[in-house]
Amino acid sequence: MPTASTGDRPSLPLTARDGSRRFRPDRWGALVTVGGAVLSLPLVAVLLRAGGESPAWESLVGNLLGGYIATTVGLVVLVVALALPLGVLPAWLVSTCDFPGRRLLSWMLVLPLALPTYVAAFVFYRLPEAAIPALVRIRTEHGADAFLTAEFALRFGLLALMLAAVLYPYLYLAARSAFSRQCRSQIESARLLGDGIAGAFFRVALPAARPALVAGGAFVAMEVANDYGAVHFFGVTTLSAGIFRTWFGSGDLVAALRLAALMMATMLVLLALERLLRGRAQYLTGSQATPPARRRLPAGKATLAVLVCLVPLAIGFLYPVGCLAHWAWLHVSAEGGFALPAGLRPVPALGLAAATTLFATVFAALVAYAARLRQTLPRRAAGGLLALGYAIPGAVVAVGVLSVTGFIDRLHLPLLPLIGGTLPALAFAYAARYFAIPLKLAEAGLEQIGRPVEEASRVLGAPPGRTFLAISLPLLRGPLIAAAILLFVDLIKELPLTLILRPAGFETLATTAFSLASEARLQACAVPSLLVIAAGVVPLFLLEKRLSPSRRHD
Amino acid sequence: MTESAPILEFHAVSRHYAGTPRPAVDRVALAIEPGEVLALIGGSGSGKTTLLRLAAGLESPDGGEVRLDGVLVAGGTLRREVPPERRRLGLVFQEGALFPHLTAAANVAYGLRGRPRAAIQERTAECLRHVALEDKAGRYPHELSGGERQRLALARALAPSPRLILLDEPFSHLDPTLRRRLREEVGSILAAFGQTALLVTHDPEDVFAMAGRVAILEQGVLRQIGPVASVYRDPVSRYCAESLGAANRVVDPATGRERWTRPEDFRLPADGATPTTGEARVEAVRETGARIELRLAPADGAGDEPWHVIWPDTAGSTPLPAPGDRIAVAWRP
Numbered sequence: 001m002p003t004a005s006t007g008d009r010p011s012l013p014l015t016a017r018d019g020s021r022r023f024r025p026d027r028w029g030a031l032v033t034v035g036g037a038v039l040s041l042p043l044v045a046v047l048l049r050a051g052g053e054s055p056a057w058e059s060l061v062g063n064l065l066g067g068y069i070a071t072t073v074g075l076v077v078l079v080v081a082l083a084l085p086l087g088v089l090p091a092w093l094v095s096t097c098d099f100p101g102r103r104l105l106s107w108m109l110v111l112p113l114a115l116p117t118y119v120a121a122f123v124f125y126r127l128p129e130a131a132i133p134a135l136v137r138i139r140t141e142h143g144a145d146a147f148l149t150a151e152f153a154l155r156f157g158l159l160a161l162m163l164a165a166v167l168y169p170y171l172y173l174a175a176r177s178a179f180s181r182q183c184r185s186q187i188e189s190a191r192l193l194g195d196g197i198a199g200a201f202f203r204v205a206l207p208a209a210r211p212a213l214v215a216g217g218a219f220v221a222m223e224v225a226n227d228y229g230a231v232h233f234f235g236v237t238t239l240s241a242g243i244f245r246t247w248f249g250s251g252d253l254v255a256a257l258r259l260a261a262l263m264m265a266t267m268l269v270l271l272a273l274e275r276l277l278r279g280r281a282q283y284l285t286g287s288q289a290t291p292p293a294r295r296r297l298p299a300g301k302a303t304l305a306v307l308v309c310l311v312p313l314a315i316g317f318l319y320p321v322g323c324l325a326h327w328a329w330l331h332v333s334a335e336g337g338f339a340l341p342a343g344l345r346p347v348p349a350l351g352l353a354a355a356t357t358l359f360a361t362v363f364a365a366l367v368a369y370a371a372r373l374r375q376t377l378p379r380r381a382a383g384g385l386l387a388l389g390y391a392i393p394g395a396v397v398a399v400g401v402l403s404v405t406g407f408i409d410r411l412h413l414p415l416l417p418l419i420g421g422t423l424p425a426l427a428f429a430y431a432a433r434y435f436a437i438p439l440k441l442a443e444a445g446l447e448q449i450g451r452p453v454e455e456a457s458r459v460l461g462a463p464p465g466r467t468f469l470a471i472s473l474p475l476l477r478g479p480l481i482a483a484a485i486l487l488f489v490d491l492i493k494e495l496p497l498t499l500i501l502r503p504a505g506f507e508t509l510a511t512t513a514f515s516l517a518s519e520a521r522l523q524a525c526a527v528p529s530l531l532v533i534a535a536g537v538v539p540l541f542l543l544e545k546r547l548s549p550s551r552r553h554d
Numbered sequence: 555m556t557e558s559a560p561i562l563e564f565h566a567v568s569r570h571y572a573g574t575p576r577p578a579v580d581r582v583a584l585a586i587e588p589g590e591v592l593a594l595i596g597g598s599g600s601g602k603t604t605l606l607r608l609a610a611g612l613e614s615p616d617g618g619e620v621r622l623d624g625v626l627v628a629g630g631t632l633r634r635e636v637p638p639e640r641r642r643l644g645l646v647f648q649e650g651a652l653f654p655h656l657t658a659a660a661n662v663a664y665g666l667r668g669r670p671r672a673a674i675q676e677r678t679a680e681c682l683r684h685v686a687l688e689d690k691a692g693r694y695p696h697e698l699s700g701g702e703r704q705r706l707a708l709a710r711a712l713a714p715s716p717r718l719i720l721l722d723e724p725f726s727h728l729d730p731t732l733r734r735r736l737r738e739e740v741g742s743i744l745a746a747f748g749q750t751a752l753l754v755t756h757d758p759e760d761v762f763a764m765a766g767r768v769a770i771l772e773q774g775v776l777r778q779i780g781p782v783a784s785v786y787r788d789p790v791s792r793y794c795a796e797s798l799g800a801a802n803r804v805v806d807p808a809t810g811r812e813r814w815t816r817p818e819d820f821r822l823p824a825d826g827a828t829p830t831t832g833e834a835r836v837e838a839v840r841e842t843g844a845r846i847e848l849r850l851a852p853a854d855g856a857g858d859e860p861w862h863v864i865w866p867d868t869a870g871s872t873p874l875p876a877p878g879d880r881i882a883v884a885w886r887p
């Protein structure tokens with residue numbers, strides 16, 4: 001570390017031979033490479049082990065695989081198609097129009113993010129019971145085949161609607177931030193050129209928001225493809241549910257891993273497709289642009305706008321939460337109180353989520369910074385690899401983690417206790433699966449800070465490490481807090497990883513709710529479900545206070 | 555290190571970005587002597603900012619050598635690379651790139667780390683005083699005006715006494731009035747510090763106000779370098795001529811050689827010994843405040859492009875021509 005007391009000290013090494021940069025250890029590169037390697041170990045393990053002996057694979061390919069794939073693709077397409085209007089229309093209304101309740105609705109529309117899909121499923125999968133008389137009539141009038149088809153269509157459609165209503169916030173958030181960044185002049189020129197408000201929406205605002213919508217839609221698609229709890233409850237066998245079924249049902253782990261590898265490949269294709277669709281579409285947006293002035297709607301249209309915003313909110317949040325609250329009330333009044341099930345200790349469960357969040361967020365900031373420092377191929381590849389976990393079902397990551405911990409435990413390293421089935425192993429799995437969230441937000445945050453600030457720091461004599469601590473990290477505070485909140489909420493809701501990897505007897509709110517619901521004790525499961533939702537709503541509220549684009553103007 | 559070594563030297567420096575048809579900087583050679591202000595001028599895409607970033611160590615050359623005080627800092631046979639933080643340079647960005655989470659004083663003190671606390675405070679105060687921001691020391695960048703921010707960026711860059719300060723279009727985001735005032739101020743601050751500087755700009759006014767020498771870049775190639783006045787007088791091409799202001803192409807009817815003259819070089823043959831260059835037809839007369847501009851169409855082989863000239867102050871002795879008139883023209887030698 002150079003020190004100096006005068007300004008005239010030459011700080012250069014003065015001979016041409018000493019320490020050429022090329023031969024110095026590249027600590028930042030090493031950080032990214034090692035981090036990327038460690039966190040992608042589970043995925044590599046899946047690929048390696050998928051090559052083993054598999055008795056069930058042939059019959060799986062012959063009989064079930066086609067159905068799994070068709071179901072997955074159909075469900076993904078249907079959910080995204082339903083979620084698009086549910087997310088985009090309210091986003092457009094709250095960012096360009098003014099009506100009573102707009103500010104409240106603007107943040108409440110995010111709330112379904114706090115509702116895990118499996119909890120929503122507890123509530124929704126009882127709805128088809130109402131259709132039983134109609135189904136019975138179909139059965140008697142048109143025969144068994146028609147009955148089976150109608151019954152499946154009903155379940156499938158309801159599942160898709162429910163998933164769309166719970167997952168639309170990804171599209172809503174993406175669209176809202178895109179609409180509020182679009183500059184006023186673009187929309188206003190469209191209107192001056194003769195487009196009505198609808199014309200401005202379809203011909204200017206929507207196409208210009210396409211990159212954001214593709215990204216949001218990709219999130220929805222990944223969530224659907226990776227979902228385990230909800231599809232399990234509805235008895236719809238997607239690829240992800242098929243992995244569980246092959247593993248636990250036929251006990252053929254290798255066949256399950258091959259399905260997982262297939263799924264990873266599909267996700268890679270989807271991600272590449274998303275890149276391609278976004279492609280060159282880095283549209284010109286005014287960074288300091290004034291968002292369009294909000295148009296005050298007349299009473300009739302205002303009512304309509306409120307309704308449009310209320311529909312997704314009601315299906316995706318208000319109705320299920322209301323149901324759960326009712327069940328919880330029934331349960332508590334029947335039992336005279338609620339006893340936490342044995343094994344559920346909220347403090348270690350929340351502590352685990354918080355510790356993982358902290359570690360992953362800080363590490364993500366470091367990785368994003370290192371990848372920017374020098375855009376070498378390994379660094380960029382590591383960045384992509386690290387984000388891949390998010391595109392892969394929790395069950396697959398869990399199997400990979402089991403393989404890794406099993407391998408390490410079999411080595412019997414001195415001084416190292418067994419790590420399989422411990423909380424650190426679970427934390428590692430969380431990090432491997434969810435690292436994309438803090439990484440992508442940190443990358444976006446750095447992009448927004450811009451390079452000149454970092455370059456100015458370097459030129460002023462601060463090496464990369466000090467630049468990171470003194471400049472990039474403080475400026476990244478906002479995005480990192482947002483990332484930590486989103487990650488924490490996701491970890492509280494997390495189900496498949498926890499189910500497979502938790503230490504014996506360790507219960508989180510999510511596993512408690514899930515096992516109670518699996519035993520059809522719906523009223524009892526309502527209390528932990530509500531706690532999961534509450535644990536998600538509070539951070540989302542804080543996040544919304546920070547991020548809301550309306551905050552700057554109201 | 556000898557006293558006479560140039561502060562910064564480029565030896566055949568090239569930088570070629572992958573996927574672009576031609577190098578952004580193509581075998582540029584130039585040197586900056588201690589105490590001078592050299593301006594790099596050129597259109598967008600001429601490579602002037604790349605050259606500045608190569609000097610700062612924010613880019614690596616693909617060929618050639620960069621030397622500071624005679625010491626190789628980038629390129630050469632070993633492909634040696636001294637990182638920016640060890641080059642002891644100052645850099646002022648187009649938009650300031652101030653640290654938004656630090657006060658004005660903390661921004662200035664950022665580059666002084668490692669010195670005793672009292673020395674840091676003293677130097678910070680001194681630099682803020684030089685840019686007339688001593689009463690804004692506790693403000694954050696967003697609480698300053700555009701001009702104040704740019705002055706603060708300058709103070710921050712000057713504070714560690716860099717051997718060379720790099721200015722990357724430092725005024726391009728300011729309105730014209732502010733630009734004029736600030737470039738005078740910055741010019742005198744640099745002079746007061748005896749500061750060696752490399753100024754990148756596309757505005758000839760910046761060059762005239764601040765630089766001693768100018769280098770003209772076109773598509774990554776250095777076209778001309780020399781004292782500002784002589785480059786202004788004797789540009790080697792249209793591009794070099796127009797980089798520093800309006801220019802008229804005049805062809806000598808006898809030899810057919812072209813030369814570049816400035817609007818204010820226009821003379822009437824009557825007002826001295828200037829030889830007649832030829833004849834021209836007056837196309838338009840325009841009074842613009844302090845001066846009168848004519849657009850002339852050259853006649854008989856003296857060129858095929860209109861000339862934009864400034865009517866010399868003939869104290870009313872020669873009547874102003876009207877559009878359509880033919881007049882004899884001459885140029886200051």
